[in-house]
Amino acid sequence: MPINRRQFLGAAGAAVATTASGCGNQGDASPTLSDVASVRESFPRAVQQVYLDCAAHTPLSMHTRQGMDKYMDFHMYGAGEGRGEYAGEAMRSVKGQFARLIGAKPSEIAFVQNTKAGEDVVVNGLDIQASGANVVTNDQHYAGSIHSYVGRKKAGMDVRIIRAKDWVVDLDDMEAAIDDKTKLVAITLVSNVNGHVQEAKALADMAHAKGAHIYADIIQAAGAVPVDVKALGLDFAACSNYKWLQGCRGSGFLYVREELQGTAVRDLLFPGYVRFNYPPWVDPADESNEAMPYSPPTNAGRYEAGNTAREGYCGQYESFKMMEAIGMDNLFAHNKALVDRIRKEMPESKYKCITPEGVRSPIIVFIPADYEGTQAKLKQANIQATMTGNRLRVSPNVYNNQEDIDKLLNALA
């Protein structure tokens, strides 16, 4: 029964993604990779070594860097010669670009410092503990988030952490844990541990059926796999920019579904300002107005507070422009081809794949029989991937090519 549902949902998920991206024959047609290939030169690091570690950190591209430089010029020289206009345009555009990427409205996007900060805006704003409600999550959620929930559990919150079975979360286990008192289901859409894409739509349906909301950490998803928050039924999502969005640390995005802004998610940061309507601030005062008038923001900006890292968002503006120019479908297809080949050709006897079959993420993870030996081989071949715990995580992106994969396979053969 779980298998059937999973298969069904998997197919549905694929269909949704295809429709959302507006490309009806994605599955069959071979992707046009010419644009993708030319982009490689813009990533100096990817040319210098075999960089297969985007799930850890993107190498900075020259176009993204240019956006940051332009902002620094503005900060150093002031406005003039288009500098102020550039910074303004970038800051105004970047929420819309992110919104397009995940199928949201710009008014549903807030700037946040990082993924965790976004999740905390949601968790604190939902007022879960005070209302005696619970949170359901699983151990494939990001370890930093689990840390946060363990901390909250120690502080008295009802937190339910479902364990994956053989690296896959069983939907029935999640369903059994979600009850009428569940206020939030918190997941990571694409696992940083094994690249598995969680069945967000099914989980969202379960959550909504019980009156709960669903949050997804999309840091390994946004820019890596098709994400359509509406089709997936996500209520909240957050990510930093420094992985698949090809940006920097210290800048990120939070999505809060429109109807939940200011209602389900209460404000805790209060960005805004007051005016002063009494002497000596103004003389005479405007009798028809209050002494200290103010008007709260009415979009997701209400969850931001203070100034953000503008050089980061100016760089991000350029990253998005490049991704849109390539076309997200081309990018996804390019990465999928690389990961599929790795899965097919890695020697099974020495590398046990713990990424379930059929996933659509560009992250693939193995348990090497010889951990130290693998590490040494990679180092010798100047290949960077992640090795933590007992695992090898390979995560190619748009700047990688088949030659990189040749090198990886040769080094580990």
Add this chain to the structure above:
Amino acid sequence: MNLDRRSFLAGGVAASVASQLGCGQGSEAAPTLGDLGSARQDFPRNTNGVYMNHASQHPVRMQTARVMQQYADYLANECTRAGWYEASGEAKGFAGAYKNEVKELFAKLINAKPSEIAFCLSTTVGENIVVNGMGIQESGGNVVTNDLHYSSCLYNYKMRQERGLDVRIVKHKDWQLDPADFEGVINGDTKLVALTLVSNVNGLLAPVKEIADIAHRNGAYVYADIIQGCGAVPIDVQAMGIDFASCSTYKWLMGLRGFAYLYIKDDLQGTVVKPTEFGAGVGFNYQPWVENPDPTKGEILYNPKQKASQYEVGNVSSIGAVCQREALSFIHRAGVDAIQTHATPLTDFLQEEMPKIGYESITPKGNRSPIATFRVPDPKEAERRLNEAKIEVTLRFGNQMRVSVSVMNNQEDVEALVAALA
């Protein structure tokens, strides 16, 4: 008369800067201006008109911009992790973005310990960590603030007031704060007194020690927004009785937006201010995460961060950090006393001259901050003249002109302002 005073002031600046920099030969010696003397050339902003709007945003030095470029080079070319690859040269430090060093530099600047400093996104985020972490409303406590606290913070408290928090806003008198006005308003139920150390409105250096004494006598704590003070006026959180403080780096700390500091006094961490977010990660101690779980440990290994780091969540702006290292090093080399001593004669000059041309000051005389604010008789005309003379200051609140001077300004700049408006 002007000339005389000017030469006198110039001499005074040279002497005090020289003594700060350890060149104690007195006023007869040829002025050795060291970092501050050449500071003007560090700021390319000076090639683009007269900039006296540092209270809004301090331009970065070109050395700081260069560091950002080096760091971007590192991100594009060399970014390494987990110590797997040997980083070379500068990249070694860049791997950790010099975050520990930056905390030390900032702590030293306000006379705190590095373990009392957390990184956060912005000044207001810092204040919110304190206010949310104190659980003021739940405990039936109140907050006392004043109308020279930063307008965004007042908005924050007004919104909380709407939601039931007891908020008391003391009004300034003639643009000054009288500690006596806080007596009685601060009472036994007051949990927090929130103020801005140097007002962004008129540069007033708040009588923080006197107000802190009243707060502490009533068992309350003191939060200070120090964004307009830090780097511009000497701050000693211990001597001033400040329990919590926060500031971003894009003003007098000569850094970037999106990178800020929060100071939380040692003995109030985790007790008076509970973390409302929980940074760090867990380890998993069960199969298949680990082949052989360690039976002496729990299944989920939870190691919360200690000290002020417990208020940090997730990645901060590494670019902000590396730029701060450069900028804070410069500020320490120059010395905040010397920076203040450089700015004070410039604002004193404006305080003297601006009223003569009809611009009444709303900044108290003798106030030693680099911000001075004046009432503008004809705002439209003033704006036209400022544009024509390529002078940037802040014009707002209908008829206020805020002038804020820094190490990159000199006597010529303030004279240019008076000449343009006269």
